[in-house]
Amino acid sequence: MKMLVCVSKTPETTTKIQLTADKTDLDKGGVQYIMNPYDEWYALVRALELKEAGGGSVTILNVGPADNDSVIRKGLAIGADDAIRVNSEGGGSLYIAKQIAAQAEGYDIVFFGKETIDYNGSEVGAMVAELLGVAYVGEASHLEMNGNVATITRDIEGGVEVVEVSTPLAISAAKGMAEQRIPNMRGIMMAKRKPLNVVEPVDAPSTTEVASYELPPAKSAVKLIDPENMDELVRLLHEEAKVI
Amino acid sequence: MVLVFAEATNGKFKKAAHEVVTYGAKTAAALGSDCVALTLGNVEDAGDLGRFGATKVYNVSAPELAGFDSGVFTAAIAGAAQQLGAKVIVLSHNSTGKNLTGRLAARLDAGSAPGVKAVPVVDGGKFTVRKAVFSGKAFADVEILTDTKVVSLVGNSIPVEESGSAVGVESLTVELPAPKVKVLSTKRAEGTTPLPEAELVVSGGRGLKGPENWGVINDLADALGATTACSRPVADSDWRPHHEHVGQTGVAIHPNLYIAAGISGAIQHLAGVNSSKTIVVINKDPEAPFFKAADYGVVGDLFEVLPRLTEAVKKFKSA
Ligand SMILES: Cc1cc2nc3c(=O)[nH]c(=O)nc-3n(C[C@H](O)[C@H](O)[C@H](O)COP(=O)(O)OP(=O)(O)OC[C@H]3O[C@@H](n4cnc5c(N)ncnc54)[C@H](O)[C@@H]3O)c2cc1C
Ligand SMILES: Nc1ncnc2c1ncn2[C@@H]1O[C@H](COP(=O)(O)O)[C@@H](O)[C@H]1O
Numbered sequence: 001m002k003m004l005v006c007v008s009k010t011p012e013t014t015t016k017i018q019l020t021a022d023k024t025d026l027d028k029g030g031v032q033y034i035m036n037p038y039d040e041w042y043a044l045v046r047a048l049e050l051k052e053a054g055g056g057s058v059t060i061l062n063v064g065p066a067d068n069d070s071v072i073r074k075g076l077a078i079g080a081d082d083a084i085r086v087n088s089e090g091g092g093s094l095y096i097a098k099q100i101a102a103q104a105e106g107y108d109i110v111f112f113g114k115e116t117i118d119y120n121g122s123e124v125g126a127m128v129a130e131l132l133g134v135a136y137v138g139e140a141s142h143l144e145m146n147g148n149v150a151t152i153t154r155d156i157e158g159g160v161e162v163v164e165v166s167t168p169l170a171i172s173a174a175k176g177m178a179e180q181r182i183p184n185m186r187g188i189m190m191a192k193r194k195p196l197n198v199v200e201p202v203d204a205p206s207t208t209e210v211a212s213y214e215l216p217p218a219k220s221a222v223k224l225i226d227p228e229n230m231d232e233l234v235r236l237l238h239e240e241a242k243v244i
Numbered sequence: 245m246v247l248v249f250a251e252a253t254n255g256k257f258k259k260a261a262h263e264v265v266t267y268g269a270k271t272a273a274a275l276g277s278d279c280v281a282l283t284l285g286n287v288e289d290a291g292d293l294g295r296f297g298a299t300k301v302y303n304v305s306a307p308e309l310a311g312f313d314s315g316v317f318t319a320a321i322a323g324a325a326q327q328l329g330a331k332v333i334v335l336s337h338n339s340t341g342k343n344l345t346g347r348l349a350a351r352l353d354a355g356s357a358p359g360v361k362a363v364p365v366v367d368g369g370k371f372t373v374r375k376a377v378f379s380g381k382a383f384a385d386v387e388i389l390t391d392t393k394v395v396s397l398v399g400n401s402i403p404v405e406e407s408g409s410a411v412g413v414e415s416l417t418v419e420l421p422a423p424k425v426k427v428l429s430t431k432r433a434e435g436t437t438p439l440p441e442a443e444l445v446v447s448g449g450r451g452l453k454g455p456e457n458w459g460v461i462n463d464l465a466d467a468l469g470a471t472t473a474c475s476r477p478v479a480d481s482d483w484r485p486h487h488e489h490v491g492q493t494g495v496a497i498h499p500n501l502y503i504a505a506g507i508s509g510a511i512q513h514l515a516g517v518n519s520s521k522t523i524v525v526i527n528k529d530p531e532a533p534f535f536k537a538a539d540y541g542v543v544g545d546l547f548e549v550l551p552r553l554t555e556a557v558k559k560f561k562s563a
Contacts (some may be wrong), residue, residue: 011378013492013493013512014511014512015378016381016511017378017381017382019382026378026382037493038493093346093358094349094350094353094354094355094356097346117492117515118377118378119377120358120359120375120376120377120379120496121346122337122342122346122358122359123342123345123346123349123356123358124346126314126343126344126346126347126350127346127347127350128350129314129315129346129347130315130346130347130348130350130351131350133315134424135313135314135315135424135425136315136343136347137314137343137425138314138339138342138343139339139342139343141486151428154339155339155487156340156430156432157338157339157432157438157440157441158433158436158437158439159431159432159433159438159487160430160431160487161312161429161430161431162427162428162429162430163311163425163426164425164428165424165425165426166424169424175486175489175493175494176486205389207349207353207354207355207356207388208355208356208357208386208387208388208389209386209387209389210384210385210386210387211372211385212385213377213382213384214382214383214384214385215381215382215383216380216381216382216383216518219536219537219538219539220539222525222536222539222540222541223539223540223541224540224541224542225540225541225542227542227543227544227545227548227549227552228552230542230549230553230555230556231556231559231560233524233540233542233553234553234556234557234559234560236540237501237522237540241501241521241522241540243443243500243501243521243522244444244501244560
């Protein structure tokens with residue numbers, strides 16, 4: 001099975017978000033970047049497991065600038081065979097999806113993460129599926145293959161749904177799909193020699209633009225309640241916060 | 245025209261459907277146009293959506309819509325939008341919506357804003373919507389540049405408002421592709437409100453020491469009519485099911501009230517809960533970082549505080 005795993009680069013999860021003075025961008029000073037956790041822990045690892053069980057290949061795809069090569073190399077160190085980077089500064093979700101779709105023909109499964117933890121879009125995977133005209137199952141927590149038929153469990157509000165679908169398909173991975181893998185020394189050495197092909201983007205317009213960012217208002221100081229007096233807490237929740 | 249996809253579960257609307265119609269009506273008002281609602285499949289009392297501001301309700305029913313296939317649903321919504329000439333399409337940012345927003349945007353070559361929290365600001369030719377980014381650590385004001393626009397609304401981010409009365413329902417015929425996805429089974433927890441939709445949430449962390457101690461969490465949740473949640477290590481240790489895990493790598497929630505007991509308040513946990521309107525933290529360590537993000541704090545042993553709080557809630561409810 002030929003598998004493609006789309007990975008993005010995001011600020012590390014403990015990053016304290018600060019903005020530039022004109023509020024049009026994240027203040028990138030001191031920010032550490034990682035591979036988006038859903039892409040790395042769940043999508044990539046499940047693809048590798050399927051390859052180990054049934055053969056085939058796992059290719060990593062990123063749309064981004066040369067800075068992203070370190071994140072791509074990490075994916076190769078975890079075990080992907082090769083990688084493609086579409087050389088671009090990005091231009092919104094639909095722009096990225098069109099770049100991915102231009103590379104994604106001929107794969108049996110295209111994997112995504114459930115969302116990027118910076119933009120929180122949950123939309124690029126669905127866009128690519130529509131552009132390719134294939135089935136899409138979002139927020140999948142289990143995936144089993146039987147020949148070219150996938151059985152997938154997907155998270156829905158307050159429950160789960162089990163579906164069956166034939167390849168080619170696109171899927172977005174949520175918690176449950178696989179367990180995080182830490183690259184070992186051998187993987188890191190081998191990754192240096194694996195092919196990372198850089199290709200130029202196709203033409204596509206930007207459809208959205210972030211006009212500005214804003215930080216949430218600072219929380220006022222916590223009101224401490226006497227642990228013996230829970231009637232007082234209930235009164236405040238009712239009368240002051242008006243939530244019960 | 246603004247077209248709102250109002251999802252029904254087993255033929256009935258939930259609060260999310262009333263929220264998106266309210267949102268669609270307000271968006272239409274900002275644009276000086278009309279809001280209509282679209283329902284798919286068999287829906288009871290679809291015209292009731294008029295109460296929340298839809299001037300008309302359309303329905304597409306076809307055997308292809310029996311199970312959820314994002315490709316078929318996308319074709320239905322896009323087809324309806326094109327027939328009706330709708331320029332703004334509104335969905336819920338729930339699991340169904342997350343399978344559809346991107347597909348619809350790609351199909352209509354439209355700009356999209358997934359996960360918006362406020363009604364768009366329409367200024368001259370500009371259409372700008374606010375969405376949470378960095379897992380709730382910041383907001384982005386996103387301008388949608390295309391003529392056709394797709395937005396999805398986060399649950400519990402605007403109040404439901406009644407502004408009209410029931411309206412007529414008209415059937416539409418849209419050409420649909422054969423489904424590629426076959427639904428084998430659908431399981432939903434009965435009785436409790438799912439976490440992404442919950443208004444009240446009671447959550448437990450490693451401070452509970454083990455799954456056998458969850459009674460104190462469940463009792464408070466029962467007394468409040470709240471949904472239960474947990475921190476990631478709790479789900480990772482299988483003390484609780486993984487769908488209860490909230491935070492950066494779990495479910496992001498937006499309740500009116502979040503009560504956290506025995507949770508330290510790590511930044512990745514806060515990322516999923518910081519859009520709660522009111523946060524109550526119960527922790528025996530006065531230095532726990534969660535107190536900095538809390539509205540109300542109780543420094544004490546949760547095994548004493550939670551039962552006391554449950555009693556106080558029961559007393560309040562029966563008063
Ligand atoms: C990339 C990444 C992603 C992550 N994503 C998430 C996520 O989505 N969600 C998440 O929750 N975590 C996430 N984490 C883990 C996070 O960093 C913390 O480790 C985790 O949230 C801690 O869980 P906890 O607060 O239950 O446990 P602890 O940090 O162990 O805290 C337990 C708390 O209970 C208190 N306590 C103990 N006994 C009592 C008592 N009797 N009465 C009252 N209080 C008591 C203690 O004082 C302590 O504050 C992530 C971590 C990483 C690296
Ligand atoms: N620049 C990118 N390059 C490759 N894949 C991406 C990129 N951005 C997003 N993706 C993929 O799309 C998924 C969903 O992204 P989003 O819609 O932004 O939440 C991510 O988890 C990745 O799998």
